[in-house]
Amino acid sequence: MTDRKTELAANLERVEQRIAGACAAAGRDRDEVTLIVVTKTYPASDVRLLAELGVTQVAENRDQDAAPKAAACADLDLTWHFVGQLQTNKARSVAGYADFVQSVDRAKLVTSLSSAAERAGRELGCLVQVALDAEAGGRGDRGGVAPDGVEELAGLIEAAPGLRLGGVMTVAPLSGTYAGQPAAAFERLREISTSLRAAWPAATMVSAGMSGDLEHAVAAGATHVRVGSAVLGVRPALG
Template sequence: MTERHDLPDPARRAELAENLAKVEERIAAACAAAGRARDEVTLIVVTKTYPASDVRLLHELGVRNVAENRDQDAAPKAAACADLDLRWHFVGQLQTNKVRSVLGYADVVQSVDRMKLVTALSAGAVRAGREVGCLIQVALDADAGARGERGGVAPDGVAELAAAVEASQGLRLDGLMTVAPLAGAYAGRQRAAFGRLLEISSGLRVRHPAANMVSAGMSADLEEAVAAGATHVRVGTAVLGVRPRLG
């Protein structure tokens, strides 16, 4: 996989097509191993640090779900691709002062982790006259009542936050998201971490049956996520290549 990202479009398109095919093979094999249908898992390509030209090439190659984690990068990129039928996911830690901008393009915010953010998202969605999907980000490395190092609410806070989203105008409770923790009991145990997320999801769906989206797994651990039951995997490096350093 090349580390160059200034290739002319035909060469870059071929590179992306090859990488997408490899990721598709991995997802299909993981689904088969888990006894799941391939269409049970949606690929979200994480395009952070990459240009709008790559997003356009991915769209040509059939990608319809893309994710970003920094609004300052995502907003102009989404604007440049506004003519494409893409579903934009915001997956980074979101400050309330960025909510209005994020709601200008994001169809789903996967990183909802506190009441203040729910309030801001609801107000922004109502102001924009639209409905926005929300995933509760679960921090499996967080103690009761705390947030994780990479954002997210502790498992014991999911029910309260989910109820707040469900009751808020302009918001739709879609499910849960997690990032495999780097510390705590689940560090280095991705399959166990994702299995725990599915347990929390099962409990959530007792009260919120439609909240059946489970976003877990990235380039290095998508197989473990699929095995555990994830409905969406977020893959960046395996599709786009080694990320350029941010200045």
């Protein structure tokens, strides 16, 4: 356990240096960017070690992994983000532990999350997942709504009981105009976020960037970066 904690501490330090360097290069204050550690496929014991090392924000992308892990770590003061594609039948479970759902991409999911949040007596922060590879009116291969659908979906979130519009999220696309161009993709997300904040000033979160492209995201104004493998190591294969 000591060795694992030492390993995680060293990895966190390297990621911290990268974020700090990216902020300096972009002329931003370091405290403008929040690190979210994506702990998918890793055990609750790692979450506990991360908490001991000062991590306060963690993310999961599968409810079947996240729910028991969140329960096992319920005594820790953590903010939980759900970042994966979410089926409506999992909304009730996710609403029980997640503080933010970053992957809201359709009206039906808004309805399900609203009902679940009200039933649980909780308020869920919701981000619109933007699919920069989606055609007008469609959804992306990795979830998300096309840019032309963001404002309508944001309005549904803001009007839904139990939900709060937090901002936008994207994953650098593997296909389409922005494939292999994370810097351009994240600049496009910045434009979308700016437009959204004109209508909803409190929707300030811009979640973008992962282990391989966080510098581009910070340069483009990301407020949150989602880092997994650079902190926890190469993921073990899922069974």
